[in-house]
Amino acid sequence: MNKTRASILTLALAGALATAPAWAQNVKVAYLVGITGPIAGMAPTMVQSMKFAAEQVNAQGGIGNGGKIDPQVYDSGCNPQLATDAATKAVNVNGVIGMVGPSCSGPVIAVANSVTVPAGVLLITSSGTSPKISTLDDKDLVFRTVASDDYQGRALARTLKARGTDKVAVTYLNNDYGLGLAEAFSDEFKKLGGTVTASRAHEDKKASYRSDLAELAKGGADTLVVFAYGNSSGLTIVRQALENGFFKNFVGADGMRDENMIKTLGAENLKTFLVSAPAGATGAGFEKFSKDFKAAGGDPNGTFAATSYDAAFLMALAIEKAGGDKAKLSQALREVATAPGEPILPGEWTKAKQLIAEGKDIDYKGAAGDHEFDANGDVPGDYILYKVSGNTFAEIERMK
Amino acid sequence: MLEFINFYIIPGIVIGAIYALGAIGITLIFGILRFGHFAHGDLATTGAYLALGVTTLIGLTPWLSLPVAMILTALLAYGIHRLFYRHLEARPKILTVMASLGIGMMLRSVVQVAWGVDPLAYGSGIARAQSFAGLMLRPREIATLALTLALVATLLAFLRYSKWGKAMRAMSDNPDLARLCGVDNDRVTRLTWFIVGALAAASGFCLGINTELTTMMGWSAMLSMFAAAVLGGVGRVEGAVVGGLVIGLAEELSVLLVPSPYKSATAFVILLAILLLRPQGIFKGKVL
Numbered sequence: 001m002n003k004t005r006a007s008i009l010t011l012a013l014a015g016a017l018a019t020a021p022a023w024a025q026n027v028k029v030a031y032l033v034g035i036t037g038p039i040a041g042m043a044p045t046m047v048q049s050m051k052f053a054a055e056q057v058n059a060q061g062g063i064g065n066g067g068k069i070d071p072q073v074y075d076s077g078c079n080p081q082l083a084t085d086a087a088t089k090a091v092n093v094n095g096v097i098g099m100v101g102p103s104c105s106g107p108v109i110a111v112a113n114s115v116t117v118p119a120g121v122l123l124i125t126s127s128g129t130s131p132k133i134s135t136l137d138d139k140d141l142v143f144r145t146v147a148s149d150d151y152q153g154r155a156l157a158r159t160l161k162a163r164g165t166d167k168v169a170v171t172y173l174n175n176d177y178g179l180g181l182a183e184a185f186s187d188e189f190k191k192l193g194g195t196v197t198a199s200r201a202h203e204d205k206k207a208s209y210r211s212d213l214a215e216l217a218k219g220g221a222d223t224l225v226v227f228a229y230g231n232s233s234g235l236t237i238v239r240q241a242l243e244n245g246f247f248k249n250f251v252g253a254d255g256m257r258d259e260n261m262i263k264t265l266g267a268e269n270l271k272t273f274l275v276s277a278p279a280g281a282t283g284a285g286f287e288k289f290s291k292d293f294k295a296a297g298g299d300p301n302g303t304f305a306a307t308s309y310d311a312a313f314l315m316a317l318a319i320e321k322a323g324g325d326k327a328k329l330s331q332a333l334r335e336v337a338t339a340p341g342e343p344i345l346p347g348e349w350t351k352a353k354q355l356i357a358e359g360k361d362i363d364y365k366g367a368a369g370d371h372e373f374d375a376n377g378d379v380p381g382d383y384i385l386y387k388v389s390g391n392t393f394a395e396i397e398r399m400k
Numbered sequence: 401m402l403e404f405i406n407f408y409i410i411p412g413i414v415i416g417a418i419y420a421l422g423a424i425g426i427t428l429i430f431g432i433l434r435f436g437h438f439a440h441g442d443l444a445t446t447g448a449y450l451a452l453g454v455t456t457l458i459g460l461t462p463w464l465s466l467p468v469a470m471i472l473t474a475l476l477a478y479g480i481h482r483l484f485y486r487h488l489e490a491r492p493k494i495l496t497v498m499a500s501l502g503i504g505m506m507l508r509s510v511v512q513v514a515w516g517v518d519p520l521a522y523g524s525g526i527a528r529a530q531s532f533a534g535l536m537l538r539p540r541e542i543a544t545l546a547l548t549l550a551l552v553a554t555l556l557a558f559l560r561y562s563k564w565g566k567a568m569r570a571m572s573d574n575p576d577l578a579r580l581c582g583v584d585n586d587r588v589t590r591l592t593w594f595i596v597g598a599l600a601a602a603s604g605f606c607l608g609i610n611t612e613l614t615t616m617m618g619w620s621a622m623l624s625m626f627a628a629a630v631l632g633g634v635g636r637v638e639g640a641v642v643g644g645l646v647i648g649l650a651e652e653l654s655v656l657l658v659p660s661p662y663k664s665a666t667a668f669v670i671l672l673a674i675l676l677l678r679p680q681g682i683f684k685g686k687v688l
Contacts, residue, residue: 174661203661205620207611208415211655214407231519236611243526244407244536260518264612266525 026070027063027319029054030090031312032101032111034078039103039127045302046126047073050100052296053312053346060349064324069316076102076111083107087115097326098122098319100311103304105130105176112142122329124315126307131180134376140330143373145307145314145366147278147381149177152253153184155383155399156225156276160251161192165223169216169247170199171237172227173255181227181253197221204233213237213246223249230258235265242269254278262391270388276399279382281306281368289346289367300367310366313346317364320356337371339363406536408652414541414610416628416648417548421603422621423628423640424555425596431572431635431686432592435493439480439504440600441622445615446507447473447601448608449515455522462522463543466605470598477597478590504619512615519612544606551602552641555595559637564591572635623664624651627671633685642682646670 031050035043054071062068074090076083083102090096092115099121102111108128116123117138124143125133131150136142160168170186172178178201186196197219202212216224224247228234234256241247242265250270254277262270280301289309290300299305314337321332335341336352341363344352355362364371371379386393422444429437451469455462480503488496529536559565564587570578571588579585603625607617628647632639647667654666679687 201659201661203663205614205616206651206663207418207607207617207621208411208652209660210411211408211652212660214403215655215660232614235519239526239611243528243538245528264519264521264524269526 025324026068027324028070028072028094028096029312029315029319030072030074030087030094030096030099030101032074032076032083032086032090032099032103032107034103034107035073035075037076037078037082037104039078042127042303043103045299045305046103046308048298049293049302049305049309050126050312052293052298053309053316055296056292056347057313057316057349061353063316063320067324069319071312072096074101076104076107078102078104078107080106080110084110084114087111091115091119091121096121097324098124098315098329100124100126100308100315103127105133105180108133108142108144109136112136112138117141120326122315122318122326122333124311124333126311127304129180130176131184132176134378138377140377143314143330143333143377145310145368145371145379146304148378149180149253150184151381152276152278152383153181153227154188155381156251156253156385157185157188157192157194159276159385159397159399160223160225161189161194165194165249165251167195167197167219167221168223168225168251169197169219169221170225170227171202171212171216172199173229173233174201174203177255178227182225185225185227195221202228202233202237204228206233206236208240209233209237210240210244213241213244217246222247223251225251226256227253228255230256230261234258235261238270238273239265248272249274251275257386257393259392262388262393267388267390273388274396275386275393276383277386277393279384279398283365285345285365285369286367292347306366306368309346310364310368310371313366314364314371316349317344317352317356317362320353334373336362337364337373339370339372402534406534408656409649410535410537410541412649412652413645414544414648415652416645417545418603418606418610418644419621419624419628419648420641420644421548421551421599421606422618422625423632423644424552424637425599425603426625427629427632427634427636427640427685428568428592428596430629432568433485433589435496435500436626437500437596438497438622439500439507440596440625441618441620442504442507442511443473443477443480443597443600443618444604444607444621445618446476446511446604447597448604448613448617449511449615450476450601451605452515452520452522452608452613462605462609466602469605470601473601474594474597477600478593481589481593508615508619515613515615517615519614521612522609540609544610547602547606548641551599552637555599555637564588568592623671624648624667627667627674630671631674631681633681633683634687636681636683636685639681639683639685 033043033047054069058068074086105128108125126145129149131148172182198216226234249272252275257275257277293300317336318329318333321336322328341361344362344364346367383399385396450472451465454465454468527538529538567583567588624647628643632643650666651663
């Protein structure tokens with residue numbers, strides 16, 4: 001027993017020595033992604049693009065003086081419990097100094113509260129969109145490269161109002177996604193002088209929503225705003241509302257932008273159906289990322305591919321800027337990501353490294369946007385309003 | 401008043417009829433084979449997707465493909481019994497119950513592999529309701545109710561008047577006594593699985609044609625079906641029908657009183673209340 005304890009102690013000491021802040025050392029970063037669970041389909045591309053960022057950094061001179069980024073991939077399961085376990089292992093056992101991820105909103109909140117913020121570890125999520133992440137008491141350690149749903153809900157409210165809709169009923173799926181959107185939307189819509197006649201949560205996967213719809217329709221609105229998923233309750237709700245004539249117009253957010261809706265309900269029935277969705281990334285940053293990532297065998301248009309790349313690349317830039325000092329990471333992140341400064345495009349690591357070494361300010365213009373973080377560590381979103389045209393969705397206007 | 405009937409009562413009755421078809425299967429297995437069959441929801445899902453398969457492969461209309469799907473699902477149910485449950489017959493019933501949970505997952509996964517996880521439909525487009533003196537009904541809802549009525553009437557007549565129906569009831573009352581009187585328990589079990597499979601397919605199909613086909617639909621509906629079976633009295637077919645209608649109506653009407661995320665909880669509350677206050681159910685079934 002004593003012998004084992006001694007050897008463990010020796011090992012721990014050796015470990016402490018090995019990870020002591022010697023600046024030529026490798027830097028451990030956790031990539032916490034929902035490899036299993038509900039977003040398992042998107043995870044491979046997200047991991048691939050994060051690793052791609054690390055490869056570019058390591059191929060172009062690495063970190064500091066001969067160090068490398070050492071990416072460690074963990075599974076968050078898109079589940080707060082699993083994510084917290086994995087994050088604890090990453091931070092407290094393996095000693096990562098920064099974390100990219102976790103993937104879903106619930107895990108982001110759980111991991112930030114119980115692991116990364118207490119340990120002073122910087123967290124950048126590339127796919128947690130809940131407005132609740134903005135209001136975390138995070139000591140400026142939680143950032144995201146994807147816009148909060150708050151922006152989408154408000155943009156949708158402004159756009160609808162500008163298009164002449166004054167009275168709506170809102171139904172939303174009873175989870176963080178639906179609730180966050182519904183709160184932001186209703187708040188903005190009322191501020192602009194619109195009327196929300198009813199706002200009701202609904203449960204997923206029921207066979208009938210007609211009584212829900214009857215309650216919603218009582219206020220006399222002819223527009224129904226649905227914050228749900230178009231491959232689940234959203235589809236059933238729109239179908240039953242159309243069949244029974246409860247509402248004339250339907251509006252949804254990105255969860256409702258599902259071509260399956262058109263396939264099952266028929267385009268001719270969805271002429272009054274509008275959805276908002278984040279605009280695909282454009283501009284020089286995305287083009288550069290797109291070209292490089294395609295050459296490396298990735299799909300740059302994959303869901304959250306660009307935001308995941310940016311999160312991993314920004315993490316590397318911040319580590320370089322902070323000189324590997326965990327305590328300076330979040331300040332460094334703000335400096336490298338926001339204007340003013342020499343613009344850096346995705347993959348321009350050599351240039352960035354040199355400028356940082358010369359003590360010059362840089363401004364990362366990423367694949368998914370400019371990433372000018374606000375006080376909450378959020379980035380503004382860019383959304384487009386779509387209508388149904390033929391068997392797909394066609395752009396109507398960019399939303400403000 | 402008309403609005404109340406159209407948007408609360410009619411949907412409640414339609415969904416109740418669908419629950420009833422599922423609950424009859426559950427109650428028959430409970431009564432005759434004496435275990436809770438947790439693969440029942442997924443058996444219904446499989447039946448619904450088989451009907452879709454028949455529609456796309458052979459090109460029959462959905463309603464014509466239903467009988468084919470019912471026969472296929474009946475064979476499937478019997479096959480599951482032969483392959484799995486039969487080997488557990490002599491062991492404690494809880495093993496069969498647990499096995500049925502696993503069978504349910506297997507069925508669901510096979511459906512997901514074959515048809516994918518996106519929702520599907522028997523046909524594209526929507527069906528607007530026709531008005532019958534103010535009552536808004538869709539053809540598919542009338543057909544669902546008619547099908548339920550026809551199946552229930554046939555089943556009740558079969559159980560009451562035919563030789564094999566009497567054998568089923570005898571085995572439900574007391575399997576040992578039935579065997580002593582010359583009832584072939586194996587054949588009764590086989591017959592039960594055929595009937596249960598066919599009814600499960602019908603309930604899955606009706607659920608699918610009234611909404612969409614999703615791979616989780618049977619699993620999600622099963623709680624309500626179990627509640628219906630227990631409410632009506634375990635082993636009682638007419639009880640399952642009444643139970644299904646009560647649960648369906650209660651779920652739709654609950655929206656008037658509690659927030660709609662509690663819709664499913666309504667079935668739960670009724671199930672608990674029945675188990676506490678009247679464990680034998682409305683029609684005096686077996687006490688669990």
